[in-house]
Amino acid sequence: MKRLLIPLAVAGLSAAILVQPATAAPKWAKDDLLPKPSDAYSAAYFWLESNGAALRKATQYSLDTKDVPKLVSTGSKGAPDGKPGMTGPTTNPKPVTSKNVNLPKTIGKVFFRGTDGKYHWCSATSIQARNRNLVATAGQCVFADGKDDVYDKWIFVPGYYQGNAPWGVYVGAYAFTAYDLDTYDDYDGDFAFVAVHNGFSLAKDKRVTAKEFKAWGGDKWVKPREITAAEFGKCRLELGDCWSEGKDAPGDLVGPDFPGAVLEKVEVNKDAYTAARAGKGQGRKFGEPVVEQVTQPQWAAYKGLGEKGTGPDKLGNYTITHYYTQKWVKPGTSRKYFVADYYIGVATDRGRLGDVVGGQGVAWNQPLGQQVVAFGYPADPHPDGDKAFTGLTPKWCAGKTSTKSTQINTFKVETHQTLKCTMTGGATGGPWLMKYDNSKRTGYVNGVTSLFADTDENNRIDTISSAIFDGEVADVYNKANYAATKSIVGPNGELLK
Template sequence: MKRLLIPLAAAGLTAATFAFPASAEPHWATDPLAPKPADAYSSANFWLDANGAALRKATQYYWDFKNVPKLVGAQSKTPDDGKPGLTAPTGSVATATKVKNVNLPKTIGKVFFIDRSGKYRWCSATSIQSRHRNLVVTAGHCVYERGKDVFRKWVFIPGYYQGKAPWGIYVGAYAFTAYDLDTYDDYDGDYAFVAVHNGVALGAEKEVPLSEYKAWLGDKWIKPREISKEEFLKCQLNLGECWSEGEDKDSDLVGPDHPDAVLEKVETTKEKYVAAKVGKGQGFKFGEPVVEQVTKKQWDDYKGLGEKGTGADKAGNYAITHYYTQKWVKPGTSRKYFEGHYFIGVAKDLGRLGDVVGGQGFAWNQPMNQSVIAFGYPSAPHPDGDKPYTGLTPKYCMGKTATKMYQINTFKVETHQALKCSMTPGADGGPWLIKYNNNKRTGYVNGVTSTFADQDGNNRIDFISSPYFDGEVADVYNQASLAETKAIVSPKGELLQ
C-alpha cells in the first residue's frame, strides 16, 4: 500500500499541506482505512449484522506465548525531548445508556478488524480529545499488520460490554502512526491515532413498496416468499415483481445402486407381495406387512389394495393389512414460484465520537514514575494456561510507572515505559491515563499497552509496557487532529455520497 505522507489534502482530508525539508524525515505516516461513506457503512454493517454475530466471533489480537519477552533496563532518567505538554480532556453529553461498572470511563472500548489471514480480531482503545472530536488512540499493531498494510473493516465501539455497542459503532477513516513503525516495524512507535466517521446505529428493517426500495440509497435487500403457480400467474397479470426457478421434470426409475437413487414404498396386493423377492431391488418386498386398525365404517368403505379380512376380531376390532414393494427412483424436480418483498435498513447518525462519549486528554514528555491507570479488555490466558479474564468487560491496573526506560529486543524497543500489571493480551492498545479524575472519569493518555512481559519467569504476565509519549508522538497526534471526517448516513438514514 502506498504511504500517504504529504500532503494530507491528497487523501481527501480537509487540512493544510505540510512540507518537510528535503533532508528531514517526517515523524508520522498516514493511511486510508474507509474514507468513503459507502465503504464505512459496509464495515459497520459487517460487524453489527445478525445481532453482532461477527463481534462475538472475534478473538483478541494474536500473541505468541512461546516467546514472551523480558524487559531490559536501558536508562535511569526521563528522555530529554522538550517541555512537557497536556491537552485537556472533554466531557460527554448526558445519555440514558449506562455502563454497569460506573467507575470505568465511557471513552474506552474495543477496536475490531480483519487480519490478513481473514480472522476477526480485536484490541482495546479509547476516544481521545481532538480538534474535530473524532479521534481514537490504540496500539499501532492494532491498526497496522506488522508495520505494513492497515487492517480491513476497522471499527471502534466505545463502552463495549458483553457483545453490546451502547453508543454505536465508529468506522475508521484515516490512520496515523509513527514513521518508524510504518517503515521499520519499530515498537518504539507502537501507537496509532485513528480519525473515525460519525457513529451509526443500525435500526430495524422496514418493508416498503418496490418504488421506495429502488429510490432508497441506504442498506436494502429482497426477501423472496414462495407462492403457488396460481398466485404467480395472478402476480404476472397485475405486473407484480415475481419470478420462477427450476423446471418441472418427472422422476425416473433407476436401480438401487444409482448414485441419485431414492427408495420409495409402493402399496400392492397380497399376491404380488408374496411373489416379490426379498432383498434390495426394484419391485422387491418393502419390509413386513403393516396392520392398520380402523373403524367399522372405514372397513366397510375401504376399496384399496390392502387385505380387509373377514370382519371384526374377537375384541370387535377391524383391521386392514397393507403390503408394500420397493421403488427406486431418481427424484424429479418442480418449478418454484416466488414473490419479492422489499426491505430497507434505516440507520441512525449518532454524531461525533467526542460529542457522544467525550475524549480523554493527551500528555507528552511527562516524567517517569507517574501514577497511572491502565485500562483494557484482557482475554488471553497466561503462558501457564491460566485464563482469569474473559475479554467481555474492561479491567484496569493501577500503580506507578518504572523509574527507568526499558528495552525489548524482540520488538526493536529502546525506550518503553513499564507498569507492573497482570493484564493479558486483549488489553493491547488500552490507554494509560495519568491525573485520572474518578468522578469525571477522565485523565490524560500518556501511553498505550504495547507488549506483555514475564519478568520473574513463572510463566505469568507481570508487566506491560508502552511507548514513551514524547514530542514525536505529539507530532503524530497533531497531524491526526487535523483530519476531518463526517456523517455516513443522512438524518433519514440514507447512505451519503
C-alpha cells in the same frame, strides 16, 4: 520535509508548543483508512450484518511471536524531550461514586481484518479532540507490517459487549502514528490516533415497493421468496418481478444399485404383497405388514388397499393391515417459483464519538513513575496455558509505572514504560490513564498497552509495556486533532456522498 512550529493551544489543548528544527525529519505519519462514506458504510455493515456475526467471530489480535519478550532496564529515567503538557477530557457521563473502579464509557474494541484474512480486535479508547472524533490505541492495531499498510475494515465500538454496539459503530477515516513505526516498524512509537466518522446503527430490514427501492440512496438488496404456481400466475398477470426455475420431471424407475437411487414404498393389496419376493429390488416386499389401529368410523369408511379386520378385537380395537412393496427411483424435479421482495437498510446517525461517550484527556512529557489505571479486554492465555480472561468484558490494573525506561530488543524498543499487570493479549491498545477520577470515569491517556512480559519467568504474564508519551506523541496527536470527518448517513438513514 520542512517543519513548522505548531502550537497546541487550540480547542482546549494546553499552551505547550512543539518546537522542531526546520530541517528535522518528520515525526508523524498519516494513512487513509476509509475516508469515503460509501466505503465506511460497507465496512460497518460488514461487521453489523446478521446481528453482529463478524464481531462475535473476531479473535484477539496477538503479535506473531513464540517467545514472551524479555525486558531490560536501560537505567534511563526517560527524560522528556520538551515541556510537559496535557489536554483535558471531554466529560459526558454523569458522575458516579463507587468503592470499585468504575469502567470508563470511552473504552471499547477496535475491529479489523488482518493480513491473514481473519477478523481481529484490540482495545482502545475515545480521546479529547477539537472535532470529537479521535480514538487512541496501539499502532500495531492499525498499521500492518510493511510501509504505508493499514488494516482493512477498521472500526471502533465503544462499550462493546458480546456482539453488541450500544453506542453505535465508528469507522476509521484517517490514522496517525509515529513516522518510525509506520516506516521502520519501530515499537518505540507503538501508538496511534484514528479519526473516525460519525457513528451509526443499523435498524431492521425494511421491505419497500419497487419504486421506493429504486429511489433509495442507501444500502438496498433484493431477496427472492418462493411462491406457489397459482401465486406465480397472478404475479405474471400483474407484471410483477417473478420468475421460475427448473422444470417438472417425474422420477425414473431404476435398480437399487443405481447411483443416487431413492427407495420409496408403494402400498399394494395382500395378494400382491404375498406374491412379491423378499430381498432388495424393484417390486419386492418392503418390510413386514404394518398394522394400524383406527377408530370405528375410520374402519367402517375405509376402502383402501389394506386389509380390514373382521371387527373389534378382544380389546375393542379396530385395525387395518397395510402391505408395501419397494420402488426404486431416480428422483424427479419440480419447477419452483419466486418473487422479488425489495428491502432497504435504514441506518441511524449517532453523532460524533466524543459527543456520545466523551473522550479521555491526553498527557505527554510527564515524569515516569505515574500512578495509572490501565484498561483493556484481555483474552490470550498465559504462557503456561491458563486462560484467565475471556475478552468479553473490560478489565483493569492499577499501580505506578516504572521509574526507569525499559529496552525490548525483540521489537526494536529502546525506551518503553512498564506497569505491573496480569492482563494478557487482547488488552493491546488499551489506555493507561493517569489522574483517573473514579467518579467522572475520566483521566489522561499517558500510554497504551503495547507488549506483555513474564519478568519472574514463571510462565505467567506479570508486566505490560507502553510507548512513553513524549513530545513526539504530542506532535502526532496535534496532527490528528485537526482531522475532519463527517456523517455517513443522513437524517432519513440514506447514505451520504
